[in-house]
Amino acid sequence: MLNLERIPDQVGYLLLTEDGAVISSGGEMENDERIASVIYGLITLTDKVDSLMQEDGYKRISVVYDDHCYVICLSNKKIHVVKRKFSLNDTEPAIA
Amino acid sequence: MLSEWTCGYKVYFSSDDFIGCYSTSLPKKTDEQSALNRILQETAANVIDVAALDSHNLEHHEYLDRVKHYTQKLQSVSRWTPPRRPPCLLVDIPAPEKLLAAEPLTKQDLQLIIRAVDEANAAVAEIRVEHKEDLVVPFRIP
Numbered sequence: 001m002l003n004l005e006r007i008p009d010q011v012g013y014l015l016l017t018e019d020g021a022v023i024s025s026g027g028e029m030e031n032d033e034r035i036a037s038v039i040y041g042l043i044t045l046t047d048k049v050d051s052l053m054q055e056d057g058y059k060r061i062s063v064v065y066d067d068h069c070y071v072i073c074l075s076n077k078k079i080h081v082v083k084r085k086f087s088l089n090d091t092e093p094a095i096a
Numbered sequence: 097m098l099s100e101w102t103c104g105y106k107v108y109f110s111s112d113d114f115i116g117c118y119s120t121s122l123p124k125k126t127d128e129q130s131a132l133n134r135i136l137q138e139t140a141a142n143v144i145d146v147a148a149l150d151s152h153n154l155e156h157h158e159y160l161d162r163v164k165h166y167t168q169k170l171q172s173v174s175r176w177t178p179p180r181r182p183p184c185l186l187v188d189i190p191a192p193e194k195l196l197a198a199e200p201l202t203k204q205d206l207q208l209i210i211r212a213v214d215e216a217n218a219a220v221a222e223i224r225v226e227h228k229e230d231l232v233v234p235f236r237i238p
Contacts, residue, residue: 048183048185057186059195061185075189080192
């Protein structure tokens with residue numbers, strides 16, 4: 001299984017099933033059901049934002065604050081959420 | 097023969113002659129046999145013999161009952177439809193480590209978003225109702 005703890009600058013992580021139940025958690029998000037339900041609500045709000053701009057769904061959703069961010073991916077029918085320290089720099093993000 | 101007998105109390109005996117001599121104080125052979133049978137029955141009651149479970153032969157009417165029961169169960173399953181999944185913005189991707197570890201967005205993108213939101217906020221704040229004509233108008237009744 002993917003080890004979310006090894007993600008650089010990670011300060012917390014959540015692994016959810018496709019229906020939003022917490023499978024595992026750690027760091028600042030250990031047993032954080034509230035964040036889990038907020039994130040589940042965010043990604044199940046709609047299946048498309050703009051059907052002209054976007055054909056499929058998204059590969060990644062980032063929720064960015066001044067000093068931290070939440071990065072959300074769906075893989076192998078599980079929702080991966082990583083909370084990371086965030087400081088703006090000039091490195092390019094991976095092309096999704 | 098020296099045997100140990102544990103049903104409430106212990107009795108040691110070495111031979112039938114010995115029992116014969118003290119037959120009043122020691123359990124009789126029939127008592128021993130009945131106690132042994134009791135132990136056997138209790139043990140048998142506590143054991144589930146898996147190998148013997150298959151030996152039960154179904155009667156013809158039992159087959160028919162089961163066929164009916166299973167058919168009913170299957171019909172109710174065929175009417176069942178899985179609950180509709182809620183929409184999801186994300187698509188399933190293999191190996192998400194790279195995306196999870198990558199920088200969430202560029203400086204330019206963040207600045208673009210901040211500027212757009214600021215402008216939108218400013219625009220919303222400047223929404224005014226422009227007064228053009230009187231709200232109450234006298235009707236010209238001829």
